[in-house]
Amino acid sequence: MxxxxxxxxxxxxxxxxxxxxxxxxxxxxxxxxxxxxxxxxxxxxxxxxxxxxxxxxxxxxxxxxxxxxxxxxxxxxxxxxxxxxxxxxxxxxxxxxxxxxxxxxxxxxxxxxxxxxxxxxxxxxxxxxxxxxxxxxxxxxxxxxxxRDSAVASSSALCGKTLAVAQPQAEASKTAARYTTQVILPSLAWIRTGLKAAGLKPCELKAVTLAGNDILIGKTEAGKLFGVGNLCPHIGTPMSEGADVIGDVIVCPLHGSSFKVTTGELLDWCVSPPIIGPLTGLLIEKKNLLIFEVRESGIFGGGDIEVLVDTNAKKAYEADYWKGLLDAQGKDDGSFY
Missing domain, CATH: 1.10.3460.10 (Chlorophyll a/b binding protein domain)
Structure with missing residues (x-):
């Protein structure tokens, strides 16, 4: 992204x-x-x-x-x-x-x-x-x-006052853009990450981006596979940059916010560093961590790790955008507005 x-x-x-x-x-x-x-x-x-x-x-x-x-x-x-x-x-x-x-x-x-x-x-x-x-x-x-409007009517004109001539109202441009909003419904699909559960050690984390979704794949201390959003709900800190996994809890590397990896439930909010962390937490609404359903491909497992994601998430996000100059970063299909 x-x-x-x-x-x-x-x-x-x-x-x-x-x-x-x-x-x-x-x-x-x-x-x-x-x-x-x-x-x-x-x-x-x-x-x-x-x-x-x-x-x-x-x-x-x-x-x-x-x-x-x-x-x-x-x-x-x-x-x-x-x-x-x-x-x-x-x-x-x-x-x-x-x-x-x-x-x-x-x-x-x-x-x-x-x-x-x-x-x-x-x-x-x-x-x-x-x-x-x-x-x-x-x-x-x-x-x-x-x-001032006094410049419009000049008393120094040789033949009296010079008045502004009323101009007819211009017609609307025939080429004016007509913007519409396309409603895009969710489309859930299992997408392979290219990672294997056997290649992940307990408490190890791997970041992937699937269909525009930033996802963090990891294992708990007990070795259970999980998938969560890679961005901390506080200020969007990438959890992949130093987050710790303790039991079935993941801890944000910046301000120490912790979440359950199984449900996304918030446990602690901005506990570090002292004073600064709690103060930043007061300014931002508390939120749970986004979670994703994960599984191993293959009839008996052992294949690539797959994640259930909304493949239309990025398209739905862009569909409701105002079409302006800043949209030049491009659409999901590679074209531009």
Whole structure:
């Protein structure tokens, strides 16, 4: 699997796009109007310094910073790097006006609009930065962040005022993309790993990737064969990089979380290192370890180890993706969006 996973990249793109949209609106509003009682600074580059210099405005900056830290701590995509997030990228569950619950609401269209507007806002914000540091580098942006509408109607025109001509509304492009979501059902199948149970010693672990699933094959101290997810549910640490098997329990090599290999049941959560481990565990919801059913091929056993996996897991994961620039890592069939 490719790291960082496209899930992590999509989360980052949406976050940057949303911040850029807020910044773009803030630059325009700051140039034309101000809230009474707060510093009046038309140059957006100096607005933050002016806020720091004002007692009331500085308290507002502190409030915004604390709110941002709470949101980041709550929705940090810690599992996105390895593609194990338990939510869709960008979905924070924030819908106070209930738009998504209205009849006929098209979620996919709304998500695509947000993605495109966010990309456009990032380009626009980059243009403002370039214009501020290299005046004249961006066509249409002068010394100020916003040109007043007074430029449209000029009183110095020889034949009266020059008015903007209303342009007819452009028709929708006939080549506009139409995105659909394909529903892909699970397809379970036994897949050979190329490993033999006889070649595994008790407490030995082997990592394999089958149909897009990261799986860890091993044996308990008693020699019983098992299969579990290779990524720790905490922050996606590969269990194959130093995990210990004690009896029928596997222990994560990073923070010491332990799980039953037979059921995936969580036993201990982030017990090491002292202080740091338990603190990181408080920030992330406790989860059980993913388990896989394993067997030995052949009528009487003794063949390759086989694992029961969903061969459509990767396809189902990709089918619901917004088709954007970051999807260039490719589809499951080797083609690109």
């Amino acid at each position: 490719t790291y960082p996973h496209v899930q992590y990249l999509r989360e980052a793109e949406l976050k940057h796009g949303r911040l850029a949209m807020l910044a773009f609106v803030g630059i325009l509003v700051q140039s034309v109007t101000h809230i009474p009682g707060y510093p009046s600074e038309t140059n957006w580059l100096n607005a933050l310094n002016a806020a720091y210099a004002d007692k009331n405005a500085s308290l507002g900056v502190v409030q915004i910073s604390i709110f941002a830290m709470i949101v980041e701590g709550k929705f940090y995509p810690h599992d996105g790097w390895c593609g194990q997030m338990d939510r869709e990228p960008g979905d924070l569950g924030f819908d106070p006006l209930g738009f998504t619950k209205k009849p006929g609401f098209d979620m996919k269209t709304a998500q695509l609009k947000e993605l495109k507007n966010g990309r456009l806002a990032m380009i626009a914000f980059a243009a403002f930065l370039a214009s501020a540091n290299m005046p004249g580098s961006v066509p249409g942006l002068g010394a100020s962040a916003l040109r």
